[in-house]
Amino acid sequence: MSDYLFHFLAFYLAGLAVNLTPCVYPMVTVTVSLFEPRDSEALSTMHAFGRAFIYVFGMVVMYSVLGVVAALTGALFGGMLQNKWVVVSVAFLMFILAFSMFGFYHFQVPSRLLEKLGALRKANYLGLFFSGMFVGIFAAPCIGPPVVALLASVVDKGNLFFGFSSFFVFALGLGTPYLILGTFSGLLQKLPKGGPWLIWVKHLFGVILFGFGLFYLAIAIDSDLIKWVLPGTVVGGGIYLGFFRQSPKENVLFVRFRWIVGIVSLVVGISLASPIIYPKSKERLVWEPYKLYKIAMAKEQHKPVMIDFYADWCISCHELEDTVFSNPTVLRESSEFVKLRVDATKTESPEVQKVLEQYNVPGLPIIVFIDASGNEVEDARIIGPVPPEEFLKSLTLTSSNAPRS
Numbered sequence: 001m002s003d004y005l006f007h008f009l010a011f012y013l014a015g016l017a018v019n020l021t022p023c024v025y026p027m028v029t030v031t032v033s034l035f036e037p038r039d040s041e042a043l044s045t046m047h048a049f050g051r052a053f054i055y056v057f058g059m060v061v062m063y064s065v066l067g068v069v070a071a072l073t074g075a076l077f078g079g080m081l082q083n084k085w086v087v088v089s090v091a092f093l094m095f096i097l098a099f100s101m102f103g104f105y106h107f108q109v110p111s112r113l114l115e116k117l118g119a120l121r122k123a124n125y126l127g128l129f130f131s132g133m134f135v136g137i138f139a140a141p142c143i144g145p146p147v148v149a150l151l152a153s154v155v156d157k158g159n160l161f162f163g164f165s166s167f168f169v170f171a172l173g174l175g176t177p178y179l180i181l182g183t184f185s186g187l188l189q190k191l192p193k194g195g196p197w198l199i200w201v202k203h204l205f206g207v208i209l210f211g212f213g214l215f216y217l218a219i220a221i222d223s224d225l226i227k228w229v230l231p232g233t234v235v236g237g238g239i240y241l242g243f244f245r246q247s248p249k250e251n252v253l254f255v256r257f258r259w260i261v262g263i264v265s266l267v268v269g270i271s272l273a274s275p276i277i278y279p280k281s282k283e284r285l286v287w288e289p290y291k292l293y294k295i296a297m298a299k300e301q302h303k304p305v306m307i308d309f310y311a312d313w314c315i316s317c318h319e320l321e322d323t324v325f326s327n328p329t330v331l332r333e334s335s336e337f338v339k340l341r342v343d344a345t346k347t348e349s350p351e352v353q354k355v356l357e358q359y360n361v362p363g364l365p366i367i368v369f370i371d372a373s374g375n376e377v378e379d380a381r382i383i384g385p386v387p388p389e390e391f392l393k394s395l396t397l398t399s400s401n402a403p404r405s
Contacts, residue, residue: 011166011173012169014170015175015176017173018173018174052179053179056176057132058130058131058132059133059174060132060171063171064168068163068164084220090216091216094209094212100206101203101206101209132175200258204241210233211233214233219313226318231270231276234265235265238262238263242259283326284321284331287341288341289341294340295370303338304338304369305337306339306370308340308342309344309359310341310342310365311344312345314364314365316364316384324386324387330388333395333396333399334395344364359376366381367391369381371401373401375401377394380393380398380401
């Protein structure tokens, strides 16, 4: 549960952070002016909130639908990622988006489309709603690349409700400033002016996107390289954001802030890399390749079974590997289980498809638990990344489902 809360918090904060990019931040005051009355009549606080709410609701509808579409394509995306050249293409796309955030080039929306949408914004409540829906188009040069990266993380889950709720929360984060400033317009005067810090935030998004590109490139080259992506991105990004001068107009306080960010990033990155460079003897669950006869053998020996459905391109599968399958309590409590793994990296393989259909596996990761009598314990099934505590509950539930004599 805590992992999901962290995920949704990250999406909400990402939505808030997008407002700080150079394409969006300067538009805040202009956008909030849409919520003002056309005549000289005073606008009540509730009325102002209502107009802002309609605008933000348009954002929520657009991005929630986007999240559902991403989740629907989860299985397709996973199947595509078994092709090395597709993975390289995804990595290349992430690098292209990252370099756009670094200012090497810019993506621009056709001016005619902007004029038409601008005319729509002048309409009343319906216009506010559609204006909110298309806010991503107005801010596409900055908002598009981060959204692509977030979509990739939702696609990996392949869960409709998860996709919907993730981008619902993202849109709320994106729309929160408009709700507050639209309701209390006096706060507009207190907003900080634009400056080098906006460019720095844009470069921060570029570092994140570059990290996504490195992740997919590691999948294409060698999945063992994935463990280096996070520490490498944190260290490299920290050096770039912290110590490379990005504007001649930076004041002393902002320069010191960048130094702090750079130093903290270096410390965090090195701490993440240390266990990789100097690995400790960290025990992990040892999985056997899945074979049908092994299920029958476990039933004859009255042993419970757990089946891990895994793929190299599955981000959440690697999360489970690092946080759950190396947990000492999990190792101890699962010692009596037969541990089988289905490598679904090549999803379209007929052998893999047969096993996925047999156990009704719509996406990855999923862990199936079979009791000592050979029956699946459906309530113990694990879908997606979970903390060790949840995994232990499934182990206990399976073990307690002992065959009756």
